[in-house]
Structures are given as structure tokens and as C-alpha cells.
Amino acid sequence: MQPVISVQGLSKTYASGFQALKNINLDIHRGEIFALLGPNGAGKTTLIGIICGIVNASAGTVLADGHDIVADARRARSKIGLVPQELATDAFESVWDTVAFSRGLFGKPADPAHIEWVLRELSLWDKKDSRIRTLSGGMKRRVMIAKALSHEPGILFLDEPTAGVDVELRRGMWETVGRLRAKGVTIILTTHYIEEAQEMADRIGIIRKGELVLVEEKHALIEKLGKRQLAIALKTPLAAVPPALAPYALELSDDGHQLVYTYDNQGAGGGIVDLLRRLDASGIEIKDLNTSESSLEEIFVSLVNPQ
Numbered sequence: 178m179q180p181v182i183s184v185q186g187l188s189k190t191y192a193s194g195f196q197a198l199k200n201i202n203l204d205i206h207r208g209e210i211f212a213l214l215g216p217n218g219a220g221k222t223t224l225i226g227i228i229c230g231i232v233n234a235s236a237g238t239v240l241a242d243g244h245d246i247v248a249d250a251r252r253a254r255s256k257i258g259l260v261p262q263e264l265a266t267d268a269f270e271s272v273w274d275t276v277a278f279s280r281g282l283f284g285k286p287a288d289p290a291h292i293e294w295v296l297r298e299l300s301l302w303d304k305k306d307s308r309i310r311t312l313s314g315g316m317k318r319r320v321m322i323a324k325a326l327s328h329e330p331g332i333l334f335l336d337e338p339t340a341g342v343d344v345e346l347r348r349g350m351w352e353t354v355g356r357l358r359a360k361g362v363t364i365i366l367t368t369h370y371i372e373e374a375q376e377m378a379d380r381i382g383i384i385r386k387g388e389l390v391l392v393e394e395k396h397a398l399i400e401k402l403g404k405r406q407l408a409i410a411l412k413t414p415l416a417a418v419p420p421a422l423a424p425y426a427l428e429l430s431d432d433g434h435q436l437v438y439t440y441d442n443q444g445a446g447g448g449i450v451d452l453l454r455r456l457d458a459s460g461i462e463i464k465d466l467n468t469s470e471s472s473l474e475e476i477f478v479s480l481v482n483p484q
Contacts (some may be wrong), residue, residue, distance in 0.1 A: 179243065180204035180331055181363045182228060187237030189223055189387075195224040195463040199387045206414070207331075210354070210364040212378035214371065220387040221367045222262065223332050228260045244329060255283050258325035258333045260318075268310035272301055272320055275309060280327035295323045298353055319350070326357075331359065335366040343387050351377055407449060407457070409436040425452055 182205035189198040191301050200221045205211050215341030226232035227326050228239050229255065230246050239246045244253035267275060296302045301320045304312065309320060318338065325333060338350060351373060358364055368374055374381060375395065382392045391398070425448070428437040438452060456463065 181207040181242055183240040184228065185238050187227060187239065188235050189227065189232065190235045195388050198342070201389050203382065203389060203392060205363060205365060207363055208358065208361055209379040210358055210377050211380050211382065213365065213367045213375035213382045213384060215373060215384035219384045221384055222336060225336055225367070229257055230254050231328055255328065256330055256332055258328070258330035260321045260325045260338050260468060262337045263444050269308055271306050272296065272310055273305040275320060276323045276327050279324040283328035291329065292327065295326050300349060322346045331361065332363045335364065355399045405440055405468060407438040408467045409438065409463055410434065410435065412462040412464045421459055422455055
């Protein structure tokens with residue numbers, strides 16, 4: 178199946194000489210939720226800007242639903258909705274007029290039923306006649322999403338969409354994203370809330386210093402790069418880890434009541450059964466066992482801040 182977004186050999190160097198993107202290759206599948214993660218200044222917004230036709234690339238090509246963003250810019254751009262980080266709306270326009278005007282910019286005929294659906298979907302219907310300047314920051318953010326959806330794009334870019342939005346509104350937005358995805362809209366998002374990416378995304382891309390470090394299916398990423406830990410609560414505290422257990426690199430808690438064994442997710446248990454046998458042979462009695470595994474946030478930190 179042809180990807181809905183195809184990025185090949187994309188680079189961007191600014192006039193100052195700063196290279197914001199370095200040979201990015203990325204295919205985004207139709208109907209997926211793709212999360213692009215990276216620290217500030219990593220190149221996320223530049224990459225989105227190029228795909229959306231706002232920033233000119235120095236090298237490389239981008240296809241949006243099969244249309245080249247340079248050679249066939251108008252048709253390519255019509256396939257995309259963008260919610261930028263910055264709140265940019267006419268403060269004195271009403272919510273309805275702002276969203277309806279955005280639809281007209283893409284040459285779409287008036288469709289009050291669609292505008293109503295968008296506003297209801299984003300819990301803005303009761304504010305349809307309100308001027309933008311009277312809205313809270315969270316509601317203004319939702320108006321930006323409504324504008325991006327006004328022309329019925331099949332691809333939606335959300336650049337930090339929940340920045341400055343309270344927890345309740347954030348959850349509402351993600352429910353909306355889920356419904357859009359169910360309707361076949363492809364969602365590409367950047368977010369600082371990594372738990373949202375872990376909950377919502379199908380695949381994760383991590384960008385660092387202008388380079389795409391990896392692209393991986395979310396669960397495969399956690400399985401491949403995550404670590405698991407086995408916490409062993411002891412009936413009797415230890416003063417030190419016995420030499421016979423040295424191969425397991427166990428960590429002993431300060432009070433001596435707990436041993437922690439860290440093993441790779443790919444290790445299929447990492448020799449836990451053998452470890453438990455060694456503990457028993459050493460006369461160490463176990464009170465309780467608990468396992469845990471790395472979160473996406475821990476993996477992200479390890480990739481963007483390598484030791």
C-alpha cells in the first residue's frame with residue numbers, strides 16, 4: 178500500500194548555516210497515528226513545516242497522498258490539515274466565521290453541516306457566536322483544530338496540540354483524535370506529554386539533532402529497547418550481595434531488604450529461574466517478588482540523551 182506521506186532524502190540548512198534536518202527518510206501509513214518525539218530544537222517543527230508547504234527544503238522530496246508538495250503544491254496542501262504550536266486567529270471574528278473562512282481558503286464550497294459537526298466534535302458549539310478574543314487558551318487551541326479540519330483533510334498534523342490545555346480538555350481532545358482516526362484520518366503529532374504518545378500512537382519516531390534516530394511500532398519499541406526489573410523482597414536483610422550471585426549484577430537496597438535484578442526485554446526472562454535457584458542455594462529466603470518494565474519516557478530519554 179502506498180504511504181499517505183512519503184519523505185525521501187529530506188534536508189534543511191538555514192542561511193545561517195544551521196542544519197535543522199539531515200537526510201530524513203520516513204513513510205507514514207494511511208489511517209495510523211504517528212507520534213514524532215524529540216527535545217526542543219530537534220527539528221520536529223521544521224519537518225512538519227516542510228511537509229505542510231510552509232518551509233522550503235534544501236534537498237529531498239515529499240509526497241502527500243501521492244502529490245509532490247512542490248510540483249503539485251495546491252493539491253498536496255489540500256490533503257493536509259495543520260494545527261501549529263502558535264495560536265494564530267483573528268481575535269475579533271466569531272468561532273463560526275473563523276472556521277468557515279478556513280474552509281473557503283481551500284476552495285471548498287460552504288457546508289454548514291460539516292462546520293457544525295466539527296464544532297460539536299470539539300465541544301465548541303455553544304461558543305459558535307463568541308469572538309475568539311473572549312475564549313480561554315484551551316478553547317482557542319480547539320478552534321485551531323477546528324480550522325484544520327474545516328476542509329475535510331485526510332491527513333492531520335498536530336504540533337503540540339495540548340500545550341496549555343488542562344487535563345480534562347486534553348482528554349477530550351484525544352477522544353476526538355481517536356474518533357477522527359476511526360473515520361480514516363491519518364494523524365501525525367508532536368507532544369511533550371510522552372504518556373499520550375504511549376497511549377495513542379501506533380508508531381513512534383524519535384528525532385535528535387535533525388536526524389531521525391528510529392521509527393518503530395510502539396509495542397515493538399518498548400519490547401526491543403525497554404528493560405525489565407525483578408524486585409526481590411527478602412525475609413532477612415543482607416549486608417552484601419553474596420559472591421555466588423555476582424554474575425547477575427544485583428542491586429542491594431540501602432536497608433538490605435531488597436535485591437533488584439535488571440534484564441533485557443529480549444532475554445525471555447533473563448535467567449530468572451536460575452537466579453531464584455541460586456538464591457535458594459545461598460540460603461536467602463524470599464518474601465515477595467515484583468516485576469516492572471521501562472516506560473516509553475525512559476526509552477525516549479535514553480535515546481535523546483545517550484551516555
